[in-house]
């Protein structure tokens with residue numbers, strides 16, 4: 001069967017490396033272009049020894065002609081890069097999957113407010129499809145440009161969607177108390193990511209407003225059919241991968257079978273696992289796997305729902321989800337290359 005030619009822009013970051021790991025065992029993807037301006041000429045497996053024997057790609061400087069010869073290009077780049085390069089690729093028939101936030105917020109003014117950048121591709125922004133397959137599968141199948149969600153927004157939206165879609169909870173006063181491993185901050189050297197700054201410690205950040213708040217609000221409002229109000233507080237925990245979201249919502253009326261609601265909503269979803277009643281998901285149960293494990297609980301007051309939702313930020317929260325969208329865009333089985341279980345223990 002013919003292979004699908006892939007380009008990855010930004011192969012030296014954590015999400016780029018994770019794309020290399022996942023695509024190395026994808027039966028239809030053939031990596032043709034892998035870019036890094038700083039590491040051009042170096043083999044990817046020299047930078048990431050975990051890839052030795054699985055990837056012989058060499059980094060190169062981004063070349064528009066070589067990228068245009070690909071069938072699909074993934075942007076694993078900081079915000080502001082894809083919006084400059086994606087429109088020309090789409091014009092030339094390349095399907096684009098952007099892991100950055102450039103095309104996630106539908107309102108360009110909102111994007112500018114949170115990312116301090118003027119949006120340079122409003123037409124592409126208008127056509128971009130939000131890449132959360134469990135909510136937007138059919139649109140992703142038809143898309144030329146997919147905006148892959150952020151890691152926190154994936155855990156929060158999958159956790160609260162069943163309640164909001166069914167109109168069962170107050171849409172004001174939602175709470176998302178989230179914890180992330182440090183790979184969420186990217187591979188770039190930053191003091192806040194240093195071992196001594198992170199280890200044996202635990203802290204909240206971004207309380208006055210984190211850039212994922214408008215993305216979460218946009219997605220959940222779509223589920224509810226009205227604008228929701230949510231308090232989102234991210235925390236940094238001393239682990240490399242994983243997001244744990246503890247989500248709180250207040251029921252509008254009694255609900256007899258909370259787990260049944262979730263099981264029914266996610267029936268047939270390969271990458272959402274609704275746990276047995278009373279279970280507490282662990283981040284290590286999703287390490288390396290493209291899965292979100294969810295456990296909804298009813299609080300002792302009988303009115304507060306507490307949903308626990310865990311993902312690997314680099315897999316279901318980024319690169320795995322991007323490959324899931326890629327499979328949909330190319331009419332492939334959605335699970336292709338993504339069926340490996342999590343690392344255990």
Ligand SMILES: NC(=O)C1=CN([C@@H]2O[C@H](COP(=O)(O)OP(=O)(O)OC[C@H]3O[C@@H](n4cnc5c(N)ncnc54)[C@H](OP(=O)(O)O)[C@@H]3O)[C@@H](O)[C@H]2O)C=CC1
Pocket residue numbers: 009010011012013014015016035036037038039062075076077078079081099100101149150151183184185186187188313314317318
């Ligand atoms: N880490 C995570 O958990 C998640 C990250 N994301 C998003 O994914 C994107 C990538 O993040 P991460 O993997 O952490 O990456 P990093 O920010 O660590 O790495 C960025 C990569 O992009 C390349 N790059 C930077 N600027 C440009 C440019 N102007 N043109 C072309 N290439 C460029 C760099 O290579 P070079 O400079 O050598 O060209 C490098 O390979 C970000 O937008 C991030 O927000 C999304 C979800 C989760």
Ligand SMILES: CC(=O)N[C@@H](CCC(=O)OP(=O)(O)O)C(=O)O
Pocket residue numbers: 099100101149150151152180181182183184185186212234236
């Ligand atoms: C722990 C940590 O620093 N996490 C990052 C979010 C993860 C991410 O990369 O999301 P985007 O794709 O939207 O940038 C942060 O809080 O900024």
